Amino acid sequence: MVAADDFGRFDLILVMDRLNQVTLIERSPPEYHERIRLFLEYAPDAGLEEVPDPYYGCATGFEQVLDLVEEASRGLLQELRKQLRAA
16 A cells, blocks of 8 residues: 555655556656656566456466566666666
8 A cells, every 4th residue: 555655755656557557646746746657667578568467367377477577676676776876
């Protein structure tokens, strides 16, 4: 759950799908909208914009989600390292 003060407290709020992104953008002050990002923005080669919900599918859906999360995590770490070097 995202609390109202989280928008100012965190530099980045990652969401798995557009519905959650839109919901959080609607709840946040405009100056924090850019902080609310889709997680898979950090996995541009994944071919997806949203992390699919594997709950109602088969076991391979969970494996796909794990692969996507690992790829996006690597991309996020690269971006954070790049920002640190630039600072």
